[in-house]
Amino acid sequence: KLKQAEQLYERALQLDPNFALAAASYSRLQSWIYHTYEPNADRREKSRALADRALQLQPDLPEGHLALGFSIYYVDRDYDRALAEFALAQKGLPNEAEAYLAIGAIQRRQGKWDESNANLEKAAGLSPNETWPLQNLVLNYQMLRKFDLANKTVDRALKLAPDSFSLWSIKSQLETSEKGTFEIAERGVEALKSRPMDDETKIHFEVSLVQIRLLQRRYAEALQLTSSLKDEALAKDPEGLMGKYGAIGIAKKLLGDEVGARxxxxxxxxxxxxxxxxxxxxxxxxxxxxxCLAWLGEKEAAIAEAKRATELLPESVDAFDGPVCTRTLAEIYMIVGEYDKALPIIDGLLTRPTQV
Structure with missing residues (x-):
């Protein structure tokens, strides 16, 4: 779908090179692809050039400032400059959710949780038929361990999209985070099995189910599920193949198959x-x-790699994604047997808003 959208925007700008709104929208698409899938120079340059083009064509275009804000946010990670652009967009789009959503997303990275929640709730109110603002708000409440609010919010989203795989996945994660149980996940598995899914959704479903089975210590089932995933089906997702073989390795190791795990x-x-x-x-x-390095017994290399992640994205710079890297460092210490180093990190994660 992203490739199709690229082609459509390219065609629109070929037909009308002065179509500022198309340039702005195309810039946002490039920024999203950079942020989510392909953080490379080509995406970075296209993201900025298209935003600049939109504002050159129409300097007061709110969507142009929104596009430039996303380019600065996702590509440069310059939160203050991005917020300034989003504020300009907000003035021109006072009743649109997007600027509030963008501002709220940055504020949580800055650790401004109350302000972020308020802006995400405002975005949800301005876009009552969309689940994306609610989904973002759920993630905030989950990190704040406000599980009651998180569940109420995801239920609001599920009323809008009762068959959404991503929303049911989030709801099951909330249950596991709060209670360590899997009742919602199991109900979701049974419900989704009987519903038609496109290939992409089916892969996400099966990968998520593998993770659930590993958490439940049902290693044989996890291994069977993972082994059934075809490499060709996962090839489009850069994380798919390493996730598949990582899961196979964990399952085999915990089933006692050291050779197969390695x-x-x-x-x-x-x-x-x-x-x-x-x-x-x-x-x-x-x-x-x-x-991977930790499971292979390459202790020092594994620790160095995990530390590198925390250096590239410290929590002081990003209070939303930074804790993910901190948590991974704790996990690496646990895998390699450095429990005295892992436990203080975990204790710290439990004292502040994190995914733990």
């Missing part, structure tokens, strides 16, 4: 190394490699 972890390591090499300054790309 073989799987070596495959996962190869994919993880390429994943890092493609974007070495992306902090969270170092985490899967650290995990």
């Amino acid at each position: 073989e799987a972890f070596l495959k996962a390591k190869g994919y993880a190394e390429k994943f890092v090499a493609d974007a070495p300054n992306e902090a969270k790309r170092h985490d899967p490699l650290a995990e």
Whole structure:
């Protein structure tokens, strides 16, 4: 769908090179792809050039400022400059959710949780038929461990999209985070099994189910599920293949198959190394490699890789994603047997808003 959208925007700008709104929307698409999938120079340059083009064509275009704000936010990670652009967009789009959503997303990275919640709630109110603002708000409440509010909010979203796989996944994660149980996950699994899914959704469903089975220590089932996933189906997702073989490795190791586990972890390591090499300054790309190294017994390399992630994205810079890297460092210490170093990190994560 993203590729199709790119083609449509390209065609629109070919037909009308002065179509400022199309340039702004195309810039936002490039910024999102950079942020989510392909953090490379080509996406970065397109993101900024298209935003600049939109504002050159129409300097007061609110959507142009929104596009430039996303480029600065996602690509440069300059929160103050991005907020300034979003504020300009907000003046021109006072009844649109997007600027409030963007501002709220930045504020949580700054650790301004109350302000972030207020802006995300405002976005949800301005866009009552959309689930994305609510989904973002749920993540805030989850990190704040306000599970009652998180569940009420995800239920609001589920009323709008009762068959949404991502929303049911979030709801099951909330249950596991709060109670350590899997009742919602199991109900969701049974319900979704009988419903038609496109190939992409089916893969996400099966990958999520593997993670649930690993958490439940149902390793044989996890192994069976993971082994059934075809490499070709996962090839489009840069994290898919390393996730598959990492899960196979964990399941086999915990089932006592050391040789099979090592073989799987070596495959996962190869994919993880390429994943890092493609974007070495992306902090969270170092985490899967650290995990592979830890399971392979490469202790010092694993710790160094996990520490590199926390250096690239410290919590002082990003209070939303930074804790993910901190948590991974604790996990690495646990895998390699450095429990005295892991436990203080976990204790710290439990004292502030995090995913733990």
